[in-house]
Amino acid sequence: MKGTTEIKKIRRMVYGVMSESAPETPLKRIFNYLMFLVITVNIIFVNLETIPNLSSAVLNLFYAFYGLSMLIFIIEYILRVWFSVEDNRYKYKYSIKGRIKYILSPYAIIDLLVLIPFLIPDLIPADYKTNALRLLKLFIILKLIRYSQSLQGITNVFYSKKKELAMLIYMLFFLLVLVSTLMYYVENKAQPESFSSIPATMWWGVITLTTVGYGDMYPITPLGKVLGALVAILGIGLFALPAGILASGFYEQFSDKKEEENMEDNQENERQKETDPGTTDKEEYGNEPQYNNSDNPDINMIKCPDCGAEIILTVNKK
Secondary structure, eight states: OHHHHHHHHHHHHHHHHHOTTSOOOHHHHHHHHHHHHHHHHHHHHHHHTTSTTOOHHHHHHHHHHHHHHHHHHHHHHHHHHHHGGGSGGGOOSSHHHHHHHHHTSHHHHHHHHHHHHHHOGGGSOGGGHHHHHHHHHGGGGGGHHHHOHHHHHHHHHHHHTHHHHHHHHHHHHHHHHHHHHHHHHHHTTTOTTTSOSHHHHHHHHHHHHTTOOOSSSOOOSHHHHHHHHHHHHHHHHHTTHHHHHHHHHHHHHHHHHHHHHHHHHHHHHHHHHHHOTTOOHHHHHSOOOEEEEOSSTTEEEEEOTTTOOEEEEEOOOO
C-alpha cells in the first residue's frame, strides 16, 4: 500500500512537470524550453539533410541527434500514457480505459506519428523511402504546439472560430464553382486547350480569386476579360474576410487572458489581506489622507488624496 502511494505521488509530480493541463511552474517551464529546443533542432536538421553532397561527418551528426531525440520522444510518450490518468479528462474507474482514450487523443496521435519514421522505416516502399521519411519527420513540427503558448493560442483561435471559417470556406467554394462554370462557357470555344473543362477552369478561378495570377491561363475574349476583372476585384474583398475573423478571435482570446490575469491578481491581493490583517490604508492604496491645520487651532482641514477635496473639521469645545 505504501509503495502504491509513492508511485501515485511520483506520477502526480511527473504530471505537474510534463502535462500542458498542469499549472505553470519553474520546472515545467524548463522542461518545455528543453523540448522546444530539441524539436527545433530536429526541424533544422531535417531541412539541412536535403542539401546535396553533405559530408559523412555531418550526416553522422544528424543521425546521432535523431537517435537521441527518438530516445527522448519514446520516454516522453511512455510517461504521458502512464500519467494521463491524472488528468480529469482521462480519469475512469479502470485506468486502462483512460489511457486508451488518451492514446486516441490528437496530441498522442501526433506523438506516435513522429515515432513512425524512426522506429519502423521498413514499412515505407523503397522508391519513396527517403522523401517519405523526411516528410514524416516534419510531423515533429506539430509537437511544437504542445510546448509553445503562441502556437496554442493560434490553435485556440482557429478552434473558437471554426463555425465562421467553415461557413466562409463553403461560400468560397460555391463562388469558385460559379465563376469557373461561367468562364468555361465563355472561353471554351476560344481556348479549348486551356479551358477544356470546368474542373480545369477551377485552376484559373483559384489563382484569380486569390489575385495571384500565374499567367498560364487567362481569358482572351472581351466578355471573358470583363468577367475575369470582376472576379479579381471580388476576390480582393472576399479573401480579406478570414483575416477579419481571425483578428476578432485573437482580440477575444487576449481580452479573456487579460481578464483572467486581473482576476488572479485580485485573488492574490485578497489572500495577502487575509494573511496580513495589519495592512493599513497607506499600504493598500499607496498614500494616506493629508492633514493640514489652518491658522485657527479649532479647525482641522483634511485633504482627500484621490480627488483633492478639502474637508473642514471643527472642534467643539465645551
